[in-house]
Amino acid sequence: MLSYSSYMLTAVAALLATCHALHECPQNTGIPEIPGLSERGGLPDSLDTKAHNVVVNLKHRLSRLEGVLTLNGKIRKVGDKIFASNGKKVDFTSALGSCEEAGGTLATPMNEEENKAVLSIVKQYNQYAYLGIKEGETPSQFKYINSMPLTYSKWHQYEPNGKGTEKCVEMYTDGSWNDKKCNFYRLTICEF
Missing domain, CATH: 3.10.100.10 (Mannose-Binding Protein A, subunit A)
Known part of the structure; x- marks a missing residue:
């Protein structure tokens, strides 16, 4: 079974890859461009919608996971x-x-x-x-x-x-x- 940290790292990596693919990463985050993605000029609309849905789903799941762990006293978020x-x-x-x-x-x-x-x-x-x-x-x-x-x-x-x-x-x-x-x-x- 993966630890909480492993889940978080996997989810964050997926989130970062998706935001780079969509060119929707927040400005001034220090996140480097991923070679090959920025030169393509974006994704086809069908993939763009799917990627957006994946990001929304990941954000929701991460938020719920953090909430459960916070309730159980396993983490503190500041x-x-x-x-x-x-x-x-x-x-x-x-x-x-x-x-x-x-x-x-x-x-x-x-x-x-x-x-x-x-x-x-x-x-x-x-x-x-x-x-x-x-x-x-x-x-x-x-x-x-x-x-x-x-x-x-x-x-x-x-x-x-x-x-x-x-x-x-x-x-x-x-x-x-x-x-x-x-x-x-x-x-x-x-x-x-």
Whole structure:
């Protein structure tokens, strides 16, 4: 049986391919053109209608699937991000690997609303979780795992305090953050 992430990735890939074929992808999405499709000048009307119906059906099914999973507490959706956990506790490298294998990355709250969404999963499992944030070359200077500087933080009082010895970041069950060594087992929460 395919996992939720596999279904989502398959559906999104189909949706993107269809929107490219119809030349109806939203502007400024960063979605690259698919070679061969844009030069054809569109599809015949019969295929155009079928493709449109497929897109509408996929959107409806994805929406229903997200709704069911949200009701079951399996995912949290905030803006364009979806946060989800497999409930497993592993070290930082394994957590990041699991998220990337599923087509996402470790949860990286970039504002209070996203932090609350991640916190709701942390509370559900009553476990601390790793975040997609690591210490940079300079001690106590933390960055997102894509090396961009932090634009939002929610450090616990007197944190970070590892001064180069605690390279990873965990979320406490109150939503605040703590720098931590990367070899502890923490809850895996991914974002897509």
